[in-house]
Amino acid sequence: EIQEFKWGWDWIRISKLHDLFENHNEVPLSDGQEKWIANFCSSNLDKVDFKTALINEGADTTTTSRLAIYLWYFLRKLNLDYPKNVLLDLLSYDWYEKGKQPYDRVHVGIDYLKENKSLSFNEIKDRILLNLQIGIRNSHVLDNHLNFCTKHDIKDATLYITHILTDPNNSFWIRGSVLKTIYEFKEICLLEVVLPHISDDFKWKVVGMIIEQSDVCKNYLSKLLQNRQDKKEKLQAARYLIPLEEIEALEYYVSHFEQNNEESYFTTVITELSPSPFQSLKNIDSLSFIEKSIPILIHLLKVSYQPQYLNNNYLNQNALLDVLQTFALKSNSDSFYLNIKTSIETFITDNSETIKPVKNLHYFLDSVERAHYSKKNQLTSVQEVITKLDTLLQSI
Numbered sequence: 001e002i003q004e005f006k007w008g009w010d011w012i013r014i015s016k017l018h019d020l021f022e023n024h025n026e027v028p029l030s031d032g033q034e035k036w037i038a039n040f041c042s043s044n045l046d047k048v049d050f051k052t053a054l055i056n057e058g059a060d061t062t063t064t065s066r067l068a069i070y071l072w073y074f075l076r077k078l079n080l081d082y083p084k085n086v087l088l089d090l091l092s093y094d095w096y097e098k099g100k101q102p103y104d105r106v107h108v109g110i111d112y113l114k115e116n117k118s119l120s121f122n123e124i125k126d127r128i129l130l131n132l133q134i135g136i137r138n139s140h141v142l143d144n145h146l147n148f149c150t151k152h153d154i155k156d157a158t159l160y161i162t163h164i165l166t167d168p169n170n171s172f173w174i175r176g177s178v179l180k181t182i183y184e185f186k187e188i189c190l191l192e193v194v195l196p197h198i199s200d201d202f203k204w205k206v207v208g209m210i211i212e213q214s215d216v217c218k219n220y221l222s223k224l225l226q227n228r229q230d231k232k233e234k235l236q237a238a239r240y241l242i243p244l245e246e247i248e249a250l251e252y253y254v255s256h257f258e259q260n261n262e263e264s265y266f267t268t269v270i271t272e273l274s275p276s277p278f279q280s281l282k283n284i285d286s287l288s289f290i291e292k293s294i295p296i297l298i299h300l301l302k303v304s305y306q307p308q309y310l311n312n313n314y315l316n317q318n319a320l321l322d323v324l325q326t327f328a329l330k331s332n333s334d335s336f337y338l339n340i341k342t343s344i345e346t347f348i349t350d351n352s353e354t355i356k357p358v359k360n361l362h363y364f365l366d367s368v369e370r371a372h373y374s375k376k377n378q379l380t381s382v383q384e385v386i387t388k389l390d391t392l393l394q395s396i
Contacts, residue, residue, distance in 0.1 A: 010040060013036075014037070014040055014070055015066070015070075017033075017037065018069070018070050018073060018074075021073070021077055022097075022098060034078060037074050037078060037080075038074075038078065038080055038081075041070070041071050041074055041075070041080055041082075042080075042082075044067060044071065045071060045082065045083070045086055047067060048065065048067055048068045048071055049089065050068065050072075050086065050089040050090050050092055050093040051089050051092045051093075052092075053065065053068040053092075053093055054092070054093060054094070054138045054141065056137050056138060062138060062140075064093075064095060068093065068095075069095055072090065072093060072095060073095075075090075076108070076112050081118070082118075084118055084119065084123070087113060087116055087118055087119055088119065088123065088124070088127045090110075090113060091110055091113060091124065091127055091128060091131060091141075091144070091145070092131060092136070092138075092141055093141070094107050094108060094109065094110065094138075094140050094141055094144055095107070095108065096108075107140050109144050109147075110144045110148065114148075121152075124148070125152070125154060128145050128148055128149065128154070128157075129154070129156055129157065129160070131145060132145055132149075132157055132160040132161060133159075133160045139171060139173065139174040142174055142177070143174065143177050145157070146161070146177050146178065146180075146181045149181065150180075150181050150184050150185075153185075155185045155187070157181065157185075158181075158182055158185055158187050158190060161178050161181065161182070162178075162182065162190050162193075162194055163194075164178045165178055165179060165182075165191075165194050165198060165202065165206070166194060166197045166198050166199075168199060168200045168202070172202060172205070175202055175205070176205060179191070179205060179206060179209060183209050183210070188210055188213055188214055191206055191209070191210050191214075192210070192214055192216040192217060192220075194206075195207070195210075195216075195217065195220055196220060204236055207220075207221065207240055208240070211240050211244070212244075218241070218244060221237040221240055221241050222237075222241065222246070224237040225237045225238055225241065225248070225249060225252060231256065231260060234252065234256070235252075235253065235256055237249070238250070238252045238253045238256070238277075239253070239276070239277045242277040242280065242281060243277060243280035243281070243283070243284065245284060245286050245289040247289060247292050247293065247296075250293055250296050250297075251296055253277070253300075254296050254297075254299055254300040254303065257300070257303050257304075257309070257315055258299075258303045276315065276316065276319065278316065278319040278320060278322070278323050279319070281293075281323045281326075282322065282323055282326045285330065287330065287331060287336075290327050290330055290331075290336060291336070291339075293327070294324075294327060294336070294339050294340060294343065295343065297320065297323065297324055297327075298324075298340075298343045298344065298347060300315075300320060301317070301320060301321075301324075301344075301347065302347065302351065302355075303315070304317045304320060305317075305351075305355050305357065305358065321364055324340055324344075324368075325364075325367070325368050325371065327340065328340045328341070328368050328371075328372060329368075329371055329372060329375055334372075337368065337369075337372045340368070341365060341368065341369070344361055344364070344365060345365070347361070348361050348362065
């Protein structure tokens with residue numbers, strides 16, 4: 001939104017010129033016209049404070065004056081000379097221009113100021129850090145500052161932005177930009193410190209970013225799993241711990257779905273969670289973890305036949321069976337395959353009268369058997385080739 005002003009003929013003239021530039025890629029100007037624009041801008045610079053020219057009127061609404069837009073616009077289009085203090089103040093200002101597509105509006109950013117010969121890099125850097133220290137309310141301006149710091153490896157910025165992550169009044173978008181900036185500076189320790197102080201769901205963005213690199217984060221999730229009463233948070237913690245081969249997390253995951261099977265809970269909590277951990281389970285190679293997890297997953301298979309979980313993406317039965325087949329083929333021996341085969345055969349026998357669809361698991365067992373023996377034959381063929389090569393080499 002734009003604040004309106006009415007300033008007689010000069011105002012009408014500058015407005016028309018701005019519209020011409022906006023609607024046409026190139027506008028030929030006489031020397032006199034260009035001089036008039038330059039004089040208009042220089043004589044009105046004292047009427048705008050670019051540090052405060054953007055006014056936030058809600059989460060997604062920013063207003064400014066037309067005069068601020070015109071001064072900002074013609075500076076760039078005509079390469080006008082502005083005092084250094086005004087150029088530095090413009091780091092706190094950003095507005096839209098027409099994009100390449102019809103009706104597309106894009107923020108310009110602050111690269112044009114970096115190219116201005118009146119400003120040195122250190123002058124821009126010092127003002128950027130000062131603005132971050134004071135605090136920046138406009139999300140696009142803050143994003144411009146973060147991008148500048150990341151591009152130029154200004155790690156001191158982290159001293160002034162970490163607190164933004166803990167404030168739920170900041171949007172996920174801007175907190176995500178801050179998180180990305182801190183992460184790109186490899187300041188994992190800062191994220192570890194701030195994580196326990198994030199009270200809303202943004203904590204999971206931080207967890208997802210650092211979990212594979214941080215024992216502190218892993219311990220934080222383990223405490224959530226053990227101590228929190230919030231079912232949703234405990235389930236999320238389990239989801240992140242399972243790929244780290246935490247068998248207790250997998251046990252909680254299964255017991256959670258077994259105990260919380262009310263339709264109301266299913267619709268209000270389960271559907272809001274991130275994707276299930278089945279895909280990450282398939283990537284686990286620890287034979288010890290796989291051996292411990294097989295009976296737990298067989299139990300989860302039975303839970304998955306409850307009506308509320310049929311045709312559900314979060315507790316997807318086909319994905320679960322895919323994990324079991326992957327585990328059956330992980331070991332070169334027959335042990336995992338036979339364990340899973342025997343367990344599912346027992347499951348079919350015990351439940352075929354009460355849960356009719358379990359009989360379809362015979363097709364699954366046939367598929368696993370074919371895959372198991374195909375892999376075994378391939379391994380045997382490879383071993384035979386190796387043995388023959390060894391024999392040939394020894395005879396030379």
